[in-house]
Amino acid sequence: MAAPPPPRALAAEPRRAPLGAVGVSLPRPRGRVRSAQPREEILRGYRQLISTNYNSRSLLCHPCSCAHTALADTRIAYEPEVDKHTGVLAYDLVQGSLVQWNSFTDKSIPDPPTAVLLHGILGSRKNWGSFAKRLAQEFPMWQFLLVDLRCHGDSASIKKRGPHTVASTARDVLKLIVQLRLNPRVLVGHSFGGKVALSMVEQAAKPLARPVRVWVLDATPGKVRAGGDGEDHPAELIEFLRRMPAQVSSKQEVVDALVKGQFSVDVARWVATNLRRNTPIGPRSSSNFSWTFDLNGISEMYNSYEDTNLWGVVENVPRGVHINFLKAERSLHRWALEDMQRIHTAEELAADEGGGVEMHVLEDAGHWVHADNPDGLFRILSSTFRIETTIRGMQD
Template sequence: MNESAQPPVLRTEPISAAGTPPERWVAILHGIFGAGRNWTTVARRLVRARPEWGALIVDLRQHGGSRGFAPPHTLAAAAADLPRAFAATGLPVRAVLGHSFGGKVALELVRSHAESLALESLWLVDSPPGAHAPGGSAWEVLEALRRAPGPFPGREAGVSALRGLGVAEGVARWMTTNLEERSNGWVWRIDPEDMEQLLGDFFRQNLWGVVENPPPGLDLHVVKADESSALDEEACRRVEAAVARSGRVHLHRVAGGHWVNADNPDAMLELLESALP
């Protein structure tokens, strides 16, 4: 008798301070064109400063080392992957930090799976909770990937191709972390079709209900990067109203752009050091 194939498990990387077994773990979820490695520097600094915490770096479905996941690729599917991944590690995950797309995955995780988890702290880093029409720099990069699929003779050729399609220099260079060398040249390791499904659902879903009424026992921290428009002032006012109604919602403003983990890691570290339980 043939047994149905088991779904794959997300790739995770546990990081902890040398010689100190962590009591609790924070799972870190990256943005739409990223991977867990984008947050490694912040994670390593955090566990040195708060050695009772470990950091679990996660590659979300169809990113980094997490491949072979079946469609549909939605926020609900991405969130449903997480409890299985946490269970596979055997680690007590008590907090989740999500950046941009990863923040909305974290909100869906709480909305759909809070009862099966024991989360104490949720962090949304420059991540808009509401529904919006598709657009912005991420959507523009997605279109550029479709028009410049490669292969390229080298990373610089990938940068030039994206720049020629209107992608900003810094973003184009950062995107080359998604290039991998194969026998025919350098190609994108992310699939634009998969990214469109995930990003499209990111824009469709409205998860303000979790922000405005977090489950009992959960502290929710919203981080606004001051030089980014991802979380606009109207959204910040709505968060501030939730702060006023509840002692469990918090708004933090930090200097820097959308990739605050790279722009201002000191600020992120200071927040996490002081506000993690």
């Protein structure tokens, strides 16, 4: 069965031009999709496009206090329901206000630049929601693909063959990219997602454009040194959750159990966000909550995260690939001196081979960098999108 086309705006309202831009508001082009299916059938295959409107406001970028003007009308396109029957991961596509769907309508218009954002273990695509919208406001020509990795979020209901590893997770994302006919310019992965991004580079040929910039947020390419000095250890957390009932009466019940089990309150509350309310059966039954992920599969994924070694990609960077590592100042992971030295050595080698490796440090942040210091992370990542936008403008 042929892969379905990506979601598109079915009846978008006229868009406002960016603040400060010269000219008037332009309606979004609406073309026809080439398909053998009747138009009504195509329309039924997609969820309604949701438009999220933001009040224009000035965002102050600490510590430089430079003003960023937020753009209005960021859009979120949701995945087609039919994808769930073809093994595609659940995803959201957050689009800047200047993005135009054109892959199936007008090939004279260049495809919009795309960034893929990948979450970590026990996370979901929602972890990146607010941050992606902020990026889309600042870079309105870009679109951002937010993915639920296998065994997580809405993708947990999509049965995947084992083994559940970093490599198999990377293949899932590559397959999704191919089916959506996207050519990502940027890959951003947090923790486990960082190793997935590196594995995508290791495995990919055509699905990834060149140049491609990879951001590995608070993860090393090799040995994982998680937990220590009283910090929560992910493997212990996963095993604790596996021993809990599949259904609980409330989120607070989970928080209390985790705190009693010596896990931090912040982690307990974060884990509880992965509970979904069940629909009551019958008039007298009470609703309860169940997990939105497959804990058995996630346990296997975390073991793979600890075992997977991707130093080969970093120390032999393919031409046209630029890998950025970001270490959180208060990282949950223990960055060994040997890791830092090895990355710095790789920087010198990559520069001689037409690739790139860089090391960054995010101050005032723990392991959950996009929650602990979103302004600092935004400031660091923004350089990538400005560079890529400039390159794109020169090519066009």
